Amino acid sequence: MFGILKKIIDFAGAKRNLLKKAMAVSFLGALFAALQFISLMLALDIVVSSTETPVWMVTAIMLISIVGRIACAYYSTNAETDTGFHMVAEKRIHIGDRLRYIPMGYFNDNSLGNITAVVTTTLGDVENSAARCLVLVIGGFLNTLALCLMLLFADWRLGLVSMAGLLCYLAVTEASQRSSAKTGPERQRIQESLVEKVLEYVQGMMVVKAYGLEKDSSQGVFQTIDDSCRKALALVHTSTPWAAIRQIAVRIFSVALAGASLIFYGDGTLPLARCLLMLIASFLIYAELESAGNMSDQLQMLGASMDKANSIDNTPTMDIDGKALAPASTDIEFQNVHFSYGDRAILNGISLAIPEKSTTAIVGPSGGGKTTLCNLIARFWDVDSGAILLGGGDVREYKLDSLMKNISMVFQNVYLFNDTIENNIKFGRPNATHEQVVAAAKQACCHDFITALPDAYDTVLDEGGSTLSGGEKQRISIARAILKNAPIIILDEATASVDPENEAELQTAIQALTHDKTIIMIAHRLKTVRNADQILVLNGGHIVQRGTHEELINQAGLYANFIGMREEAANWKVS
Numbered sequence: 419m420f421g422i423l424k425k426i427i428d429f430a431g432a433k434r435n436l437l438k439k440a441m442a443v444s445f446l447g448a449l450f451a452a453l454q455f456i457s458l459m460l461a462l463d464i465v466v467s468s469t470e471t472p473v474w475m476v477t478a479i480m481l482i483s484i485v486g487r488i489a490c491a492y493y494s495t496n497a498e499t500d501t502g503f504h505m506v507a508e509k510r511i512h513i514g515d516r517l518r519y520i521p522m523g524y525f526n527d528n529s530l531g532n533i534t535a536v537v538t539t540t541l542g543d544v545e546n547s548a549a550r551c552l553v554l555v556i557g558g559f560l561n562t563l564a565l566c567l568m569l570l571f572a573d574w575r576l577g578l579v580s581m582a583g584l585l586c587y588l589a590v591t592e593a594s595q596r597s598s599a600k601t602g603p604e605r606q607r608i609q610e611s612l613v614e615k616v617l618e619y620v621q622g623m624m625v626v627k628a629y630g631l632e633k634d635s636s637q638g639v640f641q642t643i644d645d646s647c648r649k650a651l652a653l654v655h656t657s658t659p660w661a662a663i664r665q666i667a668v669r670i671f672s673v674a675l676a677g678a679s680l681i682f683y684g685d686g687t688l689p690l691a692r693c694l695l696m697l698i699a700s701f702l703i704y705a706e707l708e709s710a711g712n713m714s715d716q717l718q719m720l721g722a723s724m725d726k727a728n729s730i731d732n733t734p735t736m737d738i739d740g741k742a743l744a745p746a747s748t749d750i751e752f753q754n755v756h757f758s759y760g761d762r763a764i765l766n767g768i769s770l771a772i773p774e775k776s777t778t779a780i781v782g783p784s785g786g787g788k789t790t791l792c793n794l795i796a797r798f799w800d801v802d803s804g805a806i807l808l809g810g811g812d813v814r815e816y817k818l819d820s821l822m823k824n825i826s827m828v829f830q831n832v833y834l835f836n837d838t839i840e841n842n843i844k845f846g847r848p849n850a851t852h853e854q855v856v857a858a859a860k861q862a863c864c865h866d867f868i869t870a871l872p873d874a875y876d877t878v879l880d881e882g883g884s885t886l887s888g889g890e891k892q893r894i895s896i897a898r899a900i901l902k903n904a905p906i907i908i909l910d911e912a913t914a915s916v917d918p919e920n921e922a923e924l925q926t927a928i929q930a931l932t933h934d935k936t937i938i939m940i941a942h943r944l945k946t947v948r949n950a951d952q953i954l955v956l957n958g959g960h961i962v963q964r965g966t967h968e969e970l971i972n973q974a975g976l977y978a979n980f981i982g983m984r985e986e987a988a989n990w991k992v993s
């Protein structure tokens with residue numbers, strides 16, 4: 419149990435000292451509580467043994483005890499709430515920051531549901547109860563210890579009985595925690611799979627509707643909810659017997675304390691006033707300890723929650739050896755690059771050179787590794803072997819921020835944030851002025867449709883930008899890249915989903931973006947491919963052909979086939 423308590427203190431980060439203060443004040447509260455017994459002892463002495471202790475003194479001690487206890491409880495409750503919320507906010511920010519610097523492969527292994535569950539539900543539990551549990555458990559233990567010490571002072575024999583009860587309780591709690599050590603992680607897994615399923619259900623709703631599978635799909639989620647409920651109950655049932663054993667342990671010692679008091683009174687070794695005090699104490703002494711014990715099960719869960727959050731927070735980042743460098747040029751070179759997703763080899767010994775301010779088109783069959791090759795330049799993943807150089811320096815020598823300053827990426831699947839259009843465009847350059855945003859939007863051919871919206875640039879987009887058409891989203895993402903003005907542009911040409919009217923505007927936007935830049939383009943359009951300075955044909959993880967259009971078109975091979983298919987497609991007409 420003390421291991422988990424230490425874990426909470428470590429987790430508190432910048433609020434660690436406040437948490438320690440809350441614990442110290444809670445201890446003070448325990449001493450004030452013990453004072454109540456002293457006043458009770460004095461009162462019984464006055465009533466039963468007619469001692470001459472002034473009544474005002476007894477009353478004053480009682481008042482000090484009550485006021486002191488309330489004040490301590492007030493302070494420690496505020497401090498633990500403050501600690502809980504701040505420490506979790508700090509952890510969430512830290513995790514959010516960390517996620518930016520870890521390889522994308524991490525997101526393959528740790529699904530969205532898993533990460534969402536940790537940052538929301540799991541940390542929500544820690545936020546609401548970790549600091550409170552810690553203060554209650556420590557407070558409960560210290561409170562009982564203080565009362566035992568007081569009883570020791572009143573009668574050492576009965577003090578020892580009460581102390582034995584405390585030790586027995588601690589031993590049972592420790593045993594229960596050991597036996598249910600797997601409970602916390604298991605419950606954690608249940609929560610994760612539940613969040614994962616619900617997210618998948620909501621995100622896949624469109625496909626589910628399109629295929630009329632609403633019933634089957636919702637049954638899957640309901641099944642997971644049902645499983646989660648059953649497993650959570652099973653876990654609670656494993657901890658319930660231990661709660662009963664703890665209760666029995668303290669009840670036995672309460673009865674032993676009362677019985678021993680009566681025996682000592684009977685044989686004349688305990689005065690009546692002390693005997694009455696002990697009888698009252700036997701009912702109250704373990705009350706706080708019992709509430710602390712009930713919390714100890716929750717501590718087990720919290721320990722697992724904190725471990726999970728820490729495991730994300732401690733994932734090694736890619737920036738460990740990075741330096742804030744500025745490349746000498748935007749020449750890019752692949753030197754015998756090998757890369758695989760897990761065990762699946764995707765790129766096998768790729769070597770290529772992309773000179774500054776040139777245009778390189780990458781073509782090839784679907785699944786050949788084109789996107790992967792581009793993503794490696796931006797270090798979404800690191801290569802397995804070989805090296806990728808930017809301006810002569812290995813991309814792994816750069817800090818991610820200083821590398822990404824040089825690169826703008828325009829993806830086929832555009833993601834827009836739940837924010838204003840202006841802020842979405844400013845994403846790559848947050849301190850840009852409104853005039854600069856408008857100028858970029860004009861170049862990207864999106865100014866007109868933005869100003870036609872009721873709130874123009876202040877229009878708040880839905881998450882993912884679902885209220886805009888595919889072409890509009892593309893152009894906003896191009897405006898974003900134009901504003902960032904990075905010297906290297908990686909572009910996944912989006913033409914498949916765009917109608918001819920939109921395509922003309924999209925091409926104007928792309929021309930504005932790529933002017934005078936180093937361009938690497940996954941090319942689908944014949945015109946782009948034709949005009950590229952070099953064309954790389956990627957198939958099965960190898961560059962199978964490379965050269966200019968003129969050089970490749972006359973060779974038999976994938977490129978000639980690709981051009982043939984494009985020409986055929988371009989000649990299609992609606993009859």
Ligand SMILES: Nc1ncnc2c1ncn2[C@@H]1O[C@H](COP(=O)(O)OP(=O)(O)OP(=O)(O)O)[C@@H](O)[C@H]1O
Nearest residue numbers: 526759760764782783784785786787788789790791
């Ligand atoms: N995150 C990932 N994890 C595991 N495998 C992946 C991942 N991304 C892509 N792959 C696999 O790697 C292979 C290459 O994918 P990639 O997207 O690079 O191909 P591509 O040539 O760009 O294809 P397309 O033209 O269809 O976009 C594919 O077989 C794909 O299934």
